[in-house]
Amino acid sequence: MINDKRVRIVIGHYGSGKTEFSLNYVTKLAKMDKKAMLVDLDVVNVYFRSREKAEELTKMGIRVIGGSINANALDIPMIPGEVMTAFQDESFDAVLDVGGDPAGARTLGRYVGYLTEGNYDMFFVLNANRPETKSVEQAVEYMIKIQDTARAKVTGIVNNTHMLKSTSIDDVLKGYQFALKVSEATGVPLRYNVVLEDLVSELPKDLKGEVFPIELIMREEWML
Amino acid sequence: MEKVLMKGNEAVCAAAIAAGCKYFFGYPITPQNEIPEYMARELPKVGGTFIQAESEVAAINMVYGAAGAGARVMTSSSSPGVALKQEGISYCAGAELPAVIVNMMRGGPGLGSIQPSQTDYFQATRGGGNGDYKTLVLAPADVQELVDLTIEGFDKADYYRNPVMILGDGFIGQMMEPVVFKDRSDVELPEKPWATSGTKGERKPNIINSLYLGAEELEEHNIHLQAKYAEMAKNEVKVESFGLEDAELVIAAYGTTSRICKTAISKLEKEGYKVGLIRPISLWPYPFNEFEKINDDCKGVLTVEMNTGQMTDDVQIALNGRMPSYFYGRTGGMAPTPEEIVNKVKEILGGDR
Numbered sequence: 001m002i003n004d005k006r007v008r009i010v011i012g013h014y015g016s017g018k019t020e021f022s023l024n025y026v027t028k029l030a031k032m033d034k035k036a037m038l039v040d041l042d043v044v045n046v047y048f049r050s051r052e053k054a055e056e057l058t059k060m061g062i063r064v065i066g067g068s069i070n071a072n073a074l075d076i077p078m079i080p081g082e083v084m085t086a087f088q089d090e091s092f093d094a095v096l097d098v099g100g101d102p103a104g105a106r107t108l109g110r111y112v113g114y115l116t117e118g119n120y121d122m123f124f125v126l127n128a129n130r131p132e133t134k135s136v137e138q139a140v141e142y143m144i145k146i147q148d149t150a151r152a153k154v155t156g157i158v159n160n161t162h163m164l165k166s167t168s169i170d171d172v173l174k175g176y177q178f179a180l181k182v183s184e185a186t187g188v189p190l191r192y193n194v195v196l197e198d199l200v201s202e203l204p205k206d207l208k209g210e211v212f213p214i215e216l217i218m219r220e221e222w223m224l
Numbered sequence: 225m226e227k228v229l230m231k232g233n234e235a236v237c238a239a240a241i242a243a244g245c246k247y248f249f250g251y252p253i254t255p256q257n258e259i260p261e262y263m264a265r266e267l268p269k270v271g272g273t274f275i276q277a278e279s280e281v282a283a284i285n286m287v288y289g290a291a292g293a294g295a296r297v298m299t300s301s302s303s304p305g306v307a308l309k310q311e312g313i314s315y316c317a318g319a320e321l322p323a324v325i326v327n328m329m330r331g332g333p334g335l336g337s338i339q340p341s342q343t344d345y346f347q348a349t350r351g352g353g354n355g356d357y358k359t360l361v362l363a364p365a366d367v368q369e370l371v372d373l374t375i376e377g378f379d380k381a382d383y384y385r386n387p388v389m390i391l392g393d394g395f396i397g398q399m400m401e402p403v404v405f406k407d408r409s410d411v412e413l414p415e416k417p418w419a420t421s422g423t424k425g426e427r428k429p430n431i432i433n434s435l436y437l438g439a440e441e442l443e444e445h446n447i448h449l450q451a452k453y454a455e456m457a458k459n460e461v462k463v464e465s466f467g468l469e470d471a472e473l474v475i476a477a478y479g480t481t482s483r484i485c486k487t488a489i490s491k492l493e494k495e496g497y498k499v500g501l502i503r504p505i506s507l508w509p510y511p512f513n514e515f516e517k518i519n520d521d522c523k524g525v526l527t528v529e530m531n532t533g534q535m536t537d538d539v540q541i542a543l544n545g546r547m548p549s550y551f552y553g554r555t556g557g558m559a560p561t562p563e564e565i566v567n568k569v570k571e572i573l574g575g576d577r
Contacts, residue, residue, distance in 0.1 A: 015229065015230075015231055015400050045398075046254050046255050046338050046398070047255060047339075047340075047394065047395075047398035047399075048398065048399075127229065129227070129228055129229045129402075130228065130229050130230075131228045131229075131230065131238075134228075162229075163227065163229065163402050164229070164400070164401065164402065166402065221487055221562060222483045222484045222486070222487040222562060223399065223483075224366065224401050224402070
């Protein structure tokens, strides 16, 4: 994480777990005493968006940029001008939680002038348990489509294969093998293996990519 | 088959296609837009047709046409959109047409909000359209149950020649959960000798209609419909319950709310409270008899819903004055939290233990 670029863009198939990854990532930044910022660029989803957790994050000292109108029932694809702060104010370590699919990645086109190679990281979150990204071909096709729409290059693959709270170590390892194949096919390195905190000790030690322990921030107590 | 992670709105479509649904007619509305998107993408792959109609009214009438021609057909919407479909649903019921209608409910009244609610309980169970008719109303509590009830819903719709409503709240549509699809490749769909599928010169034309010019004839038709609904009421009740024999209080809740209640019940159990649950899965027919299993010393039934208490009517009919009926609910797109329910139960049962 230390070596990641200042601007981290999180993309992927919708439902791959981008928001949980983004929230955990920005929380870790805050715990490292970084001046952290979370940008919710999701114009695709209407429920379970990272801006719903704005209050908790703000308390941790994280700057949250979501919709410019504070109404959780608003169904308007809006991007506040404030998003520019992430690109222009270099004192921030920023995480951009982008909406799923190529449709969601379209918002990034607005910032193409800032997205020069080498000054950002773009993480492609992969969940091998989602039906639309189950084969290597499908995953690669998704990645290329999102890259084309975003007009930016993926710099790292994130293995986020899970079954929500019932995720087993087998899910993670199945996803690891899958992510390696996608990495081989695209030449993009596998950067993170996301795993629930209590499963970390079961992971083999010699995995490629960093182990990224998470807690489920978006799932309510009564959810699976 | 393998377990996959799906959003409710995608899963209901995959279930419909697995059940042999070939046609979808609808009009977009949040929070169920993934349904028309999925159907637009996937139906052509199985030789089916997706049409985005010019309105909800048009969509339900396309459903009427396709169902009349013998097709397995579905439409979906969310609360205000389903309100618009009521005329067509009544026509389908009158003409005895099988179809599956999905409602991912949002806050109301009017345009309301896009957040989850359960405010269409009356609309679904009392019949939002004109006339004496009933639709089978199934209320899933998780994405797996949504899949199973949708598949079963198509079979029941055909069996009874009647519309079936899948009543989910916005959470059910938007939530991502693990699902498994059972193999149905060996299931043969029933013949529909009544459908307007072409006479091929071998029989008299079939007629699909809900208009009767003679009053006697229409009364006869209504008697036939009521007999059918009585059979449905006898055979199609679905309910989950626990703890009724020794509960101090019973919670009645359906859909997502029932899950929040289960979390609350296990919290209460740890504090020494015995709380039972009745979770109607079919909202019509309603599981009235289940309430008879509640022990006589029980302090009452607490209904919890994301509305202002629509199901309490049915709960009170079921209780028939035997014990008090209480209510706790949130509206507008707000969901109750387990803590709120715990507090309400304590308020009824009196103090901390």
